Amino acid sequence: MIRLQNVSKLFKRHRVLDHVSMEVELGERIALIGSNGAGKTTLIRCLLGEYTHDGDVTIGGHSPRAERTSVLGKVGFVPQLPPPLKMPVGQLVNFAAAVCRSDPKRIHDIATRLGLDTHEILARPFNRLSGGMKQKLLIAIALGRDTRVLVMDEPAANLDPEARHIFFNLLAERLENTTMIISSHRLDEVASLVNRVIEMDMGQVVLDDRVAEETKLSAMFQCHLTLLRPDAAIARTLAGWQFADRRDGVEWHGLVSGPDRLRFLGTVTRYVGLLTRIELAEVAPSVTLQ
Amino acid sequence: MNTLLLTAKLDIVESLRARWFLIYSLVFGGIVALLFAFGLTESRVLGFIGLSRLLVTYIQLTMAILPVFVLITTVRSVAGDREAGVFEYLLSLPVSLSAWFWGKIVGRYVTIFLPVFVAMLGAVVWSLIQGIEVPWGMFFYYTALLAAMAWCFLGIGMLISTLARSTDVAQGAAFMVWLTMLLFLDLILLGVMIQGHVAPEVAVGVALANPLQVFRTAALAMFDPQLIVLGPSAYVILDLFGAAGYQIYALIYPVLIGSLCALAGYLTFRRSDLP
Numbered sequence: 112m113i114r115l116q117n118v119s120k121l122f123k124r125h126r127v128l129d130h131v132s133m134e135v136e137l138g139e140r141i142a143l144i145g146s147n148g149a150g151k152t153t154l155i156r157c158l159l160g161e162y163t164h165d166g167d168v169t170i171g172g173h174s175p176r177a178e179r180t181s182v183l184g185k186v187g188f189v190p191q192l193p194p195p196l197k198m199p200v201g202q203l204v205n206f207a208a209a210v211c212r213s214d215p216k217r218i219h220d221i222a223t224r225l226g227l228d229t230h231e232i233l234a235r236p237f238n239r240l241s242g243g244m245k246q247k248l249l250i251a252i253a254l255g256r257d258t259r260v261l262v263m264d265e266p267a268a269n270l271d272p273e274a275r276h277i278f279f280n281l282l283a284e285r286l287e288n289t290t291m292i293i294s295s296h297r298l299d300e301v302a303s304l305v306n307r308v309i310e311m312d313m314g315q316v317v318l319d320d321r322v323a324e325e326t327k328l329s330a331m332f333q334c335h336l337t338l339l340r341p342d343a344a345i346a347r348t349l350a351g352w353q354f355a356d357r358r359d360g361v362e363w364h365g366l367v368s369g370p371d372r373l374r375f376l377g378t379v380t381r382y383v384g385l386l387t388r389i390e391l392a393e394v395a396p397s398v399t400l401q
Numbered sequence: 402m403n404t405l406l407l408t409a410k411l412d413i414v415e416s417l418r419a420r421w422f423l424i425y426s427l428v429f430g431g432i433v434a435l436l437f438a439f440g441l442t443e444s445r446v447l448g449f450i451g452l453s454r455l456l457v458t459y460i461q462l463t464m465a466i467l468p469v470f471v472l473i474t475t476v477r478s479v480a481g482d483r484e485a486g487v488f489e490y491l492l493s494l495p496v497s498l499s500a501w502f503w504g505k506i507v508g509r510y511v512t513i514f515l516p517v518f519v520a521m522l523g524a525v526v527w528s529l530i531q532g533i534e535v536p537w538g539m540f541f542y543y544t545a546l547l548a549a550m551a552w553c554f555l556g557i558g559m560l561i562s563t564l565a566r567s568t569d570v571a572q573g574a575a576f577m578v579w580l581t582m583l584l585f586l587d588l589i590l591l592g593v594m595i596q597g598h599v600a601p602e603v604a605v606g607v608a609l610a611n612p613l614q615v616f617r618t619a620a621l622a623m624f625d626p627q628l629i630v631l632g633p634s635a636y637v638i639l640d641l642f643g644a645a646g647y648q649i650y651a652l653i654y655p656v657l658i659g660s661l662c663a664l665a666g667y668l669t670f671r672r673s674d675l676p
Contacts, residue, residue, distance in 0.1 A: 159493045161675040180495045188493035194486045197418040198411060206411055210404055210494050236418060249490075262493075 112137045112290045113158070113260065118166035120153050120314075127153045128164065129314040135307075137259070140282075140291040142301045142322075145311035151294045154311070155262055158292070159188060170260060184211060187253030191264035191294070193237075193245035200240070200248065201233035207252045218255030221281065222248055225274050242269040254281055261285070264294045272352050276331070276368040279304065283328035299377050303370035304328065330369030330393055336379070337362055337388035345382040352378075367391070404496050408504025409511070411491075416512040421474045426516040428470070432462050433520045437527065452528045453536045453624070459524070460543050460620045463517060467547070468554045468613060469579045471513050475558030476571035479505070484568055489676035498675075502667045506559055514551045518544060539623055542648065546619055549655045553612050556659030560666035563673065582613040605637045612655045619651030 113135040120128040128150050135141060143151050156162040160175030160183065168175060175182040196203060208215040222229045227247040232240065240248070246269040253261060261282075267275045282291065282304065295301045298308065302322065310318035334354075338345065341360030349356075352375065354365030367375045372391065379386065416422050436455050482488055492501065521544065528535050557578060565571035585607055594604045608614045618638065622628060626644050628635030642650055 156489070156674075156676060161489065161492055163672070163674055180497050183493065183495040186493070188490070190486065190490050190493075192486055194490040196415070196487060196490075198414045202411070202414055206407055207494060209407055210496050 112139075112171060113292075114167070114169045115154075115157075116167045118154075118157055118164050118168055120150075120157065120162060120164045127314050128157065130166070131311075131314070131316055132166075133309065133316060133319065135290055135292070137290055138287055139307050140286075140305040141293065142298060142305040142308045143292055143294040143311065144296070144298050144301075144308065146296065149311040150314040151311055152264070153314075155188075155264065155292070155294060158262060159183065159186065185257070185259040187256065187258040187261045189246075189249050189253045189261075189263040189266045191268070193242070193249060196237040198237060199234050200229060200237055203237055203248070204229065204233075204252065208255070211256045213256035215255075218251045221255045222251035224281065225251060225270075225277050227251070243271065243274070246270060247274060250278060250281075254285075258285075259289060261289055261291045262294075263291065265296075265300070266293065268300075272368070272371065275371055276366075279328045279368050279370045286328070299373045301370075302373050328370055331395070332367045332369060332372060332391045333364075333394045334367050334375070335362070335364055335388070335390040336386065338382075338385045339387050340385065342382065342385055345379075345385060348378060348382070366394070369393075404500035405504040405507065408496060408501050409508035412505050412508025413511055416478070416509065419478065421478065422512060422516075425470055425474065425513070428466065429463070429516050429520040430523070432459060433524045437524070452524065452533050453539055455524055456521070456536070456539055456543055457620070457624055459521060460546065460623075463547060464550070464613070464616050464620060467513075467517060467550060468582070469576075471551060471554040472558045472561070472575040472579055473572060474513075475509060475555060476562045476565065476575045477568060479559065479562035480565055480568040480571040483676055486676065492675050498671050499667070502559075502670050506555065506663055509559075510551065510555055513555060514548060517547050517551065521547070542623065543620075545652055546616060549652045549659075550612070550616050553655035553659035556662035556666070560662040560669070563666040563670045582611050585611045586614055586617065601637065609638070609650075609654075612658055615651050615654055619648060622647060622651075 113133075115131055115133050118128055118131045119126065127148075131150070131154065143154065145151050153162065157164050157168050158170070158175060160168075160177075160179050163176070170182050170186065173182045175186070198206075204215050204218050207213075208218055219229045225247040227244055229248070229251075232244070237245065237248070246266070250263075250266060253263070267278055270278060285291075291305070293301045293304055302308075306322050308318065308320050308322055309316055336349070336354070338361050346356070346360055349363050349365065352365055352367070354363045356362070357364050379389065433455075436458055521540070525535050525540055558575060561571055561574045561578065565574055594607070608618070618628065622644065628638060638647060
């Protein structure tokens with residue numbers, strides 16, 4: 112599906128990509144991880160045909176640079192930082208749908224599923240939306256068409272837990288016929304979403320490994336927490352995860368998306384001194400968040 | 402709708418919401434309003450009175466302001482968009498590079514030409530309402546001159562935007578280009594060249610190659626057909642082109658410069674890193 116052969120990129124004698132080669136098959140979900148300056152963004156821009164480079168990059172056997180319109184028509188992209196576009200939301204959706212030969216209604220439907228009512232904000236400039244709203248809209252534009260490849264740079268970073276869960280469900284619906292590349296600084300942010308990890312450092316691939324998939328992307332976990340005593344800081348954190356206080360700030364209960372478990376556990380470990388019990392159990396996906 | 406027109410429409414919508422467009426429109430609308438307010442239509446210079454007098458003053462002011470305005474706003478917004486990640490996102494969509502680049506030029510052209518033209522048209526409409534005679538020949542020629550001038554500097558601005566990788570460099574380069582053209586206007590550098598015994602043909606050649614001077618001379622020719630103000634160089638120009646020939650040259654040459662610069666910009670853009 113995606114093939115990179117000896118791809119190198121120099122910026123004023125500084126080698127940002129150093130003979131990178133890899134093959135990605137249809138249906139693979141890759142975590143592209145690495146620290147700042149590792150070469151992740153440059154690699155993504157080469158994949159999108161935005162950078163010139165040495166070596167070959169092909170998607171489905173075609174060059175994303177030479178055959179932009181046909182190749183990028185099947186590639187959805189969600190950037191890490193939303194572009195500061197001044198145009199109204201409606202115009203952005205219509206433009207994206209028109210050039211991608213999609214129906215704007217598909218984009219609006221996905222945005223609605225993510226909890227964003229686009230009809231209320233059609234006339235509002237894109238750059239005036241909140242961070243979460245922008246992210247939801249960009250995800251809706253990427254998913255609101257027929258794509259074979261999804262390239263996402265920290266796509267869920269600005270989403271609330273409920274929207275994250277819906278986002279994971281949307282990805283789960285495309286598992287078999289879409290290749291996904293998810294870039295992140297940290298593996299724990301994306302580990303549960305992927306089945307392959309590629310780590311980059313100094314422009315080279317330093318790790319390329321498979322990940323065992325035991326849990327579905329759409330899985331939900333019921334979580335119970337017991338604290339030593341009530342605490343305002345952890346209460347705020349748990350409220351952010353939409354947990355319910357069951358007994359005077361000591362007993363907490365909520366739902367966590369399967370792919371979000373590692374991230375959730377990472378968050379609560381900050382308060383490990385207050386935790387006396389933590390319990391996670393998989394429940395049916397139909398259980399709603401409280 | 403085809404992708405080029407979609408991109409043009411997108412650029413127009415983006416520009417209409419930008420602060421530079423508001424200031425730009427206010428400046429040209431304000432010039433016309435001020436010229437009316439100060440009773441320019443009632444004053445007389447070189448036999449010009451009424452709307453002709455206003456149009457002559459308007460074109461002179463526009464020639465001083467429009468080039469630098471177009472250059473700076475074009476390079477600022479294009480290079481700024483690239484730095485801010487707008488290109489990274491919009492060019493990840495399946496838009497051909499030719500549709501993107503030329504669509505952006507078309508959109509930008511509409512936004513820079515319309516305020517200048519609408520201000521002048523407004524003056525004409527007001528004159529018709531007030532019963533002031535409208536010099537239609539002058540109005541149409543000045544409209545064509547403004548259209549050519551806007552295209553010329555837009556093309557140069559787009560070339561600078563594709564060559565410069567940052568807003569600061571692009572802005573600096575645009576300012577230098579404008580300053581160079583300004584220095585080669587007859588009253589400044591050409592005077593020095595003639596004093597320094599440079600061959601008059603070279604001096605006139607430089608003047609004819611400088612788009613700013615070409616516009617200036619063309620605007621002068623509308624109320625001074627013999628170009629007496631220019632002195633001896635007028636003989637060379639009029640012998641070479643004739644009065645009508647020069648008017649046509651003043652439209653074709655800047656359009657050619659703008660088109661060549663835009664084409665060079667496109668070829669550079671197509672071969673370079675996009676964001």
